[in-house]
Amino acid sequence: MTALASQILQNRLVAICREGAETFRRMARSPLVMQEGQYACAVLDAEGRLLAQEQGEPSQLAAVRDTVRRLVDYFSFNIADGDILLVGDPYFGGTSGGHLTVVRPVQAGGDIAFFAAVRFAAVDLAGDVSGLMQPGAHEVWQESLRVTPVKLNRGGNPQKDVMRYILRNTRAPDCLRADLAAAFASTGRVADKIDAIVETHGLEALVRAADHGIAYARIRAAHSLDRMAAPGGTGRAALSEDGFAPVEVAVSIARAGQTLRIDFSGSSRTSEGSANLTPSATRAAVVTQLFSGLLEELAVNEGLLEAVEIVCSADRCVNPAYPAAVSLGWRLVSPLVSAALAQATGSDAAVFSAAAPAMVVFEAVGSAAQSEPILLSPAYRPAEGLAGSDPLDGLRMLPSAEELETAGAFRLLARQFDGEGNILAEVEVAREGFEAILPPTGDDNRPAVRQRRPLVRDRSNVLDLEAGAVVSFSYARRETGGSHAIR
Numbered sequence: 001m002t003a004l005a006s007q008i009l010q011n012r013l014v015a016i017c018r019e020g021a022e023t024f025r026r027m028a029r030s031p032l033v034m035q036e037g038q039y040a041c042a043v044l045d046a047e048g049r050l051l052a053q054e055q056g057e058p059s060q061l062a063a064v065r066d067t068v069r070r071l072v073d074y075f076s077f078n079i080a081d082g083d084i085l086l087v088g089d090p091y092f093g094g095t096s097g098g099h100l101t102v103v104r105p106v107q108a109g110g111d112i113a114f115f116a117a118v119r120f121a122a123v124d125l126a127g128d129v130s131g132l133m134q135p136g137a138h139e140v141w142q143e144s145l146r147v148t149p150v151k152l153n154r155g156g157n158p159q160k161d162v163m164r165y166i167l168r169n170t171r172a173p174d175c176l177r178a179d180l181a182a183a184f185a186s187t188g189r190v191a192d193k194i195d196a197i198v199e200t201h202g203l204e205a206l207v208r209a210a211d212h213g214i215a216y217a218r219i220r221a222a223h224s225l226d227r228m229a230a231p232g233g234t235g236r237a238a239l240s241e242d243g244f245a246p247v248e249v250a251v252s253i254a255r256a257g258q259t260l261r262i263d264f265s266g267s268s269r270t271s272e273g274s275a276n277l278t279p280s281a282t283r284a285a286v287v288t289q290l291f292s293g294l295l296e297e298l299a300v301n302e303g304l305l306e307a308v309e310i311v312c313s314a315d316r317c318v319n320p321a322y323p324a325a326v327s328l329g330w331r332l333v334s335p336l337v338s339a340a341l342a343q344a345t346g347s348d349a350a351v352f353s354a355a356a357p358a359m360v361v362f363e364a365v366g367s368a369a370q371s372e373p374i375l376l377s378p379a380y381r382p383a384e385g386l387a388g389s390d391p392l393d394g395l396r397m398l399p400s401a402e403e404l405e406t407a408g409a410f411r412l413l414a415r416q417f418d419g420e421g422n423i424l425a426e427v428e429v430a431r432e433g434f435e436a437i438l439p440p441t442g443d444d445n446r447p448a449v450r451q452r453r454p455l456v457r458d459r460s461n462v463l464d465l466e467a468g469a470v471v472s473f474s475y476a477r478r479e480t481g482g483s484h485a486i487r
Contacts, residue, residue: 001208003212017190029178029179031375033056036057036396037057038060040054040063045207050300052210059281061287064119066280080105094278095329106195118186123176135273140322140326217301237337249337250264269317274324274325276320277317279319282318285352286337331442334392335354335442339352352390356441359437362374380393381475382417382422410430
């Protein structure tokens, strides 16, 4: 097979992942998928090598691969055609609680040759408060249900008891049921497309094409590393939000052939709160910072992920000790990784800036049989010469006034630039019966709430909102460097 033919087949794999991701996004019901872009679709080989992936935001970059590798090892020789595997555990190759990975094996030549996988954020999965962000958590069990590896289908037969158990542990079972059905459909479509390629071109040709794509990505990554500052640099960044124990990320870099060795051993120890980043999430932050330009040109695969070697001792904020909470790791710690690496490599600026202010709003406890939390963040941090949200948020969509007001829960009062290039927004709560939490941003820029009755903070810092309460958001202008990634 010629190099050109291999490139064409590799592009087919990339296109299949993009189609699978778009199929899932259109079918899913969770606003975290539809509006926030918290999903990924990937194809992997039988050993768990990532062949191609499309993701909606960068925290997913390494998690699908890491999770599938662990699944292959966990089930060993107990994976058959017709099985559908499910896992949702931050300490099993994941990033944070409530993110589920659905994996479908694909047979070729009588053996399992590939895996089609979809990963997504469930709208809720049994955390202390509604939603996936748990500011008051100190251990992983407070954040979500830990879904250890299970089979949702066994040999094509649905395991209804497993599905019932999962759906009993969410405040929004109808939404999660729809998202899982969308993941089934999407992975099934990807599997069918792979079958068609194998039938037309043969398994060997597809494997060669995948190897070609990985080798090409590795070469492009090495060339990108060549253009960076001389190895041996160091960098540090610390969390500045009031009320959190000190969290500091320290890195040192050294070139080792075609890879870059990144040592996080000087970083602070595991946070007592939820400002911890799992190894998969740490790798995602590293890859995004180092290769943000390439992410606009190349689909993510094994060659790109393995261009960096990450070294970190256990019990660090970027490699936390089990069972530490991790739900705010991506929001709070990944910008520190980005900033520290920018210093170490001599980059113009960190790709990630501090997280945008947001409020998680949900029905008061006990007031509804089902409750789908709303992640309210009506704007984004602006930047000169750029449009759209910060790379930290991936393909997050800016909600229109009509979308915010459709359910009759909110009214958008203002959304405009001030005289200094920042965006200010105000949202009014339109009816009674809502509670909320204010996730930290990393720079002490949480939304401000004004209402007539006292703003009481009860369990887990939950706020009791009244009709007419006004929430003010301030989105500070972000600094920009020479390269930016949108996914």
